[in-house]
Amino acid sequence: MVAASVSSVLPRAFSELVEHPVLQAPMAGGVSGPDLAAAVSEAGGLGCLAAGYKTPEAMYEEIRQVRRLTARPFGVNVFLPQRSAVDAAVVEAYREQLADEARWYGVELGDAGGGTDDAYDGKLAILFEDPVPVVSFHFGCPSPRVLERLARLGTFTIVTATTVAEARDVQAAGAHAVCVQGVEAGGHQGSHRDDVRADAPGSGVGLLTLVTQVKEAVRLPIVAAGGLMRGGQIAAVLAAGASAAQLGTAFLATPESGAHVLHKRALTDPLFTHTELTRAFSGRPARGLVNRFVREHGPYAPAAYPQVHHVTSGLRKAAARAGEAQGMALWAGQGHRLARELPAARLVEVLVAELSVAREGMAQRGGAGEGRA
Structure with a gap:
């Protein structure tokens, strides 16, 4: 591998990194690929590859593909290793519960x-040797040593947090920004520790409240993530103190997304009425559309990731091959019904236009309020 030309001068703000404050969430499982x-990067946002569940070699090949497609900044998302002890007995009990599913699908x-x-260390080795503009982290906070080394290489680092305490840890470790993930977000919650109490009904903090809390607790730039589907929502989180917004489900329905066609259709299918956090597919809380698999197995799935x-x-994989959405992991945020089947670049344009309109409306209302005072 030959080291890429990444500037050693780090951006001081997202406005120096990208044209628009729109980040495409890294969705693992083949959704967030090079295309x-x-x-998204070509349209002025920040596109991001999901390295989760991939080998280091596959991650590197996707980085090469992105570089062939765009010269603009992009990101790579890495999962932190999971160190929590898992009770093998509860995992075996869950396997037994799934035995009929396995027989059904053959x-x-x-x-x-x-x-x-x-393969955390292997992926870091590649990102150290061949730096990329942005690296983000999920499921924990890297060590200060890792973040410092990436900074020396000119890589901007972002770490996900789901609580104020986690955001403080991110700042203490030396990350350049924190991705504040509200409970509305689709896919896996990026909490640093898998707390089983987080499964209780009503647990988790909504995005606007969490952004406001984190803004008052840390000095880091904030990327807001969770249920964002429209430019007006982006305007709201920016007004609350975020520097940028990260959208996942909004980009899941685009033709460039690697999501299964059934997954894309399910976002707006009346058959799937709502989402919930479930451990059914992975052993960690993740928000997805409620289907048969979630209803039948979610209540018994143990806290055992991965x-x-x-x-x-x-x-x-068998459910996807059989065309059975009821057996697939249909990750989606709470705003899934607002999904639009637009090309990714066009979606960025629409979001930016909506953001501009929303900001103008805020300014006009603010001016009207001053006039009445």
Whole structure:
């Protein structure tokens, strides 16, 4: 590998990094690939590759593909290793519960011991040797040593946080920005520790409240994530103190997205009425459309990530091959019904236009209020 030309001068603000305050969320499982990331970056946002569940070699090949498609900044998202002890007995009990699913689809359940570090060190080695403009982290906070080394290489770092305490840890570790993820967000919650109490009804903090709390607690630039589908919502989180907005479900329906066609259709299918956080597919809380699999297995799924993810891998793939959305992991945020089937670049344009209109409206209302005072 030959080191890429990444500037050693780090941007001081997102406005120096990208033209528009719109980041495309890194959605693992094949959704956020080179085509999507490059299209968003070319449109003036920040596209992001999802390295989660990929080998270091596959991540590197996707980085090369993005570089062939765009010269603009892009990001790579990395999962932190999972160190929590898992009770093998509860995982085995869940395997037994899934036995009928496996027989139905004619597949074997996966090996729960498939690894817990997601090849973290190997991916970091590549990102150290061949730096990219932005690296973000999920499921924890990297060590100060890792963040410092990336900074020396000219890489801007972002770490996800779901609480004020986690945001403080991100700042203390030396990240350049914090991605504040509200409970509305689709896919996996990026909490630093998997707290089973987070499964209680009504747990989790909404995005606007969390952005406001974090803004008062840390000095880092904030990327707001969770249920954002329209430019007016982006305007709201920017007004609340965020520097940029990260959208995932909004980009899931684009033609450049690698999501399964059934997943894309389900976002606006009346059959799927709502989302909820579930451990059914991975063993960690993740928000998705409620289908048969979630209803039947969600209440019993243990807190065991990534062991449950490995166990259900074959089931999820078999359901997709069979065209059965009721057995697939249909990750989606609470705003999924607002999904638009637009090309990614066009979606960025629409979001930016909506953001501009919303800001103008805020300014006009503010001016009217001053006139009445």
